[in-house]
Amino acid sequence: MKITHIEPMLIALPYDHGAPKPTLSTGAPRTLMDAVYLRVDTDEGITGWGEAFGFGSCPITLEAARIVVAPLAVGRDPTDSATLMSDLHRRLQSMALNGPVRYALSGLDIALWDIAGKIAGQPIHRLLGGDGKRTRLPVYASLLRMQNPDHVARVSAAAASRGYRHIKLHERTIEDVAAARDAVGPDVALMLDTNCHWDVDQAIRMARDLQPYDLTWLEEPVYPADDFDALARIRREGGIPVAAGENLGTLNDLRRMVAAGAVDFVQPDVTKFGGITEMWKAVQFCAGQPVAFEPHSPLYGPGLIATQHIVAAMEADAMCEFYFCDLGASPMGDAINSVDGFMTVPQGPGLGVEVDEQVIDQYRIG
Numbered sequence: 001m002k003i004t005h006i007e008p009m010l011i012a013l014p015y016d017h018g019a020p021k022p023t024l025s026t027g028a029p030r031t032l033m034d035a036v037y038l039r040v041d042t043d044e045g046i047t048g049w050g051e052a053f054g055f056g057s058c059p060i061t062l063e064a065a066r067i068v069v070a071p072l073a074v075g076r077d078p079t080d081s082a083t084l085m086s087d088l089h090r091r092l093q094s095m096a097l098n099g100p101v102r103y104a105l106s107g108l109d110i111a112l113w114d115i116a117g118k119i120a121g122q123p124i125h126r127l128l129g130g131d132g133k134r135t136r137l138p139v140y141a142s143l144l145r146m147q148n149p150d151h152v153a154r155v156s157a158a159a160a161s162r163g164y165r166h167i168k169l170h171e172r173t174i175e176d177v178a179a180a181r182d183a184v185g186p187d188v189a190l191m192l193d194t195n196c197h198w199d200v201d202q203a204i205r206m207a208r209d210l211q212p213y214d215l216t217w218l219e220e221p222v223y224p225a226d227d228f229d230a231l232a233r234i235r236r237e238g239g240i241p242v243a244a245g246e247n248l249g250t251l252n253d254l255r256r257m258v259a260a261g262a263v264d265f266v267q268p269d270v271t272k273f274g275g276i277t278e279m280w281k282a283v284q285f286c287a288g289q290p291v292a293f294e295p296h297s298p299l300y301g302p303g304l305i306a307t308q309h310i311v312a313a314m315e316a317d318a319m320c321e322f323y324f325c326d327l328g329a330s331p332m333g334d335a336i337n338s339v340d341g342f343m344t345v346p347q348g349p350g351l352g353v354e355v356d357e358q359v360i361d362q363y364r365i366g
């Protein structure tokens with residue numbers, strides 16, 4: 001079998017999260033949920049789908065897939081994915097430890113697992129060695145940033161009323177966290193993600209002030225994301241469990257983060273970290289460490305489905321992350337829907353999802 005074509009595409013869906021739209025780093029409002037998908041075609045008619053981290057406001061992942069990764073992968077045998085991926089990582093080693101080229105490789109890796117499952121007639125979680133016993137996955141509602149305690153309270157209550165038992169905020173003030181805690185009561189787990197907003201001293205002060213709100217974790221409290229010594233200090237002196245990892249590129253980065261005592265929760269992202277192959281190595285590494293693996297997955301495409309398979313196959317318990325919003329359409333059909341805070345593990349071959357190409361065509365912008 002040979003790869004005949006790789007088609008990277010930018011998909012952008014309208015959404016409603018029950019509050020004004022958050023702003024992008026460019027300062028413009030985020031009006032669409034955008035993502036980069038990869039469709040990998042073969043000469044035997046089997047197609048695989050993957051996802052690479054990327055946005056329409058910064059379409060460089062699309063170009064990395066198109067210009068750098070696709071020309072090296074087309075013509076190669078997708079069934080020997082271990083050889084293909086390790087060869088591509090080596091050949092691109094000067095630009096693929098992190099960033100857009102690695103994201104594009106991550107998308108390719110996911111698509112190769114989809115193809116492998118379709119050939120074997122098995123869902124990816126089975127290929128990973130899962131016993132198939134886990135059929136439902138707990139999901140945490142990841143709330144977009146609102147920066148307004150009234151909105152935070154209302155949307156947190158809405159998430160709890162839809163059955164979510166775990167809610168993550170992307171806020172940065174005590175007032176916003178207090179509003180969420182008041183709204184959901186003591187029995188819903190709350191997490192807080194600042195997206196690297198504070199310096200280390202601020203983060204320690206904030207962590208101490210946040211203690212009464214019983215946060216399950218404080219995520220990426222400090223800039224830059226890979227300052228593991230700072231994270232370790234915040235963890236020691238702040239008195240709240242710390243989570244990080246979505247901005248790591250490699251397993252070696254992740255090992256260094258854990259060795260530094262930087263985190264309680266390890267959060268690599270399948271669309272950035274090297275795909276399912278590298279994520280599964282991280283799962284196995286974390287199983288022998290005093291940390292919990294909690295994948296980063298604020299996604300709605302093949303990357304979220306890949307994350308479902310990883311969590312389904314794990315020995316330890318973990319959750320999937322899902323942005324709390326109503327999407328205008330779903331390229332993955334019902335596979336991304338949560339009921340009472342749980343998603344269903346896909347059981348079909350590969351990703352186990354029939355990708356809706358009509359939705360893709362309708363919402364493709366690049």
Ligand SMILES: [Mg+2]
Nearest residue numbers: 193219220246
């Ligand atoms: Mg985060």
